[in-house]
Amino acid sequence: MSKTATRDDRTLDRESGPAASPLVPPPKLRRRPALIVAALVAICLGALLAAWAWTATTNTQEVLVARDTIERGAVIQADDLARVRVSADPALQPVPASQFDQVVGQRAAYDVAAGAMLTPESFSQAVVPDADNSIVGVALTPAQAPGLDLATGDRVRVVVTPPEGAEMPEGVPQFSEATVAGVRTSSETGQLIVDLLVPHADAAVLAARAATGNVALVLDSRER
Template sequence: MKNRATVPGPPVGDVMRPDLDIIDPEPPRRRRRSFMVIGAVMVLAGAIGFAGLLNASGERSDVLALTRDVPAGQKITGEDLRVVALPDDPGLKPVAAAKKNAIVGRRASAALSEGSLLTARQLTGRGGLRPGEALVAVEVKRGMAPVDALRPGATVSLVTRPKEGDVAGKEQSELTEVGGRVVRIGAPSSSGDVVVQTAVPDAKSGVVASDASAGRVAIVLKAEG
């Protein structure tokens, strides 16, 4: 009988262990530090991108805003205004900051609120007039105007009484009525008469002035719309 060759087996205790042949992973503490660094870089990149997006969102312009309330009819001073920077918006039409010197001295055509933007429509001319208006001085007799309630900027109607010799009992609807806006109010005279300077449409100014000189104009205060 032939002797068979004996193949030596692996030494006892040297059995291969697959888990020892794999490189140990990075320690947990080092992994956490790497994630924190990556996260910080991502946050920084996001902040830079957001800032760039804001800068690219549109050009900004310096415009005028109110630092305090300004009543209707009052002159606007430099202390009433401040400069703010806003993104350009075609829906907004505030007055540019470069026009501040031209705005000072003009009057508010309506009550202006602190913090609001100033627009050209909120202003009268330096003489208290808007384009297309004329200034008429109306001397009203005692009882023909609510003098105590009148204020610059108030909306009024100038109502003309019928001339002497007109049909008695003429209907109120047939009276001449012209819309206007109070610009200035004079001090009452000893007889109680008051001169009210009123802005009226230029086309009606001649008629109103003629009727006012005849003492036939009464002033009616309108509710604010």
């Protein structure tokens, strides 16, 4: 009888053993607010960068630039120009690349540096100087030039002044009327070099006066 009881006890133990073992609850997932915030920030930054890239590419335009330096008065050749895509300020009024054929064959209105964008004022069909006019360069010290910056198209007078120690001759001072065609500063002397457009008949007289150094430049009204 004792052997039977033992077998029964073992049977009960095996059957009741698994049921008596405790159940392990599933692990709880921890929420990490910092990671969620970082993910949202990354998504927003990605959207902003995509919007910026789209805006940058859609606001660009293809314009004409000088491949090499184009000197004033030179005929613009096809090899002188290059097409580049830039995000240009509309206030600059660059020449669009679609006008390539219209620009080729024109003359440079002033020196265009290599890499500079062309504007409608960069070129013209007119030749400077034309057959009836000449260009005379006048070197001026700060005391001989106006205080205002000179610009192409300004109307000026080159007035003859007396040499140092001499008296001003009686009567109306002699002068030559001219139009400013260009302005630059000499890297050697530091003087202001003003290229003046004058009638062909007056060029020799103005050149002789300028050579003495006894001249002063007068800026006349800019009203048109």
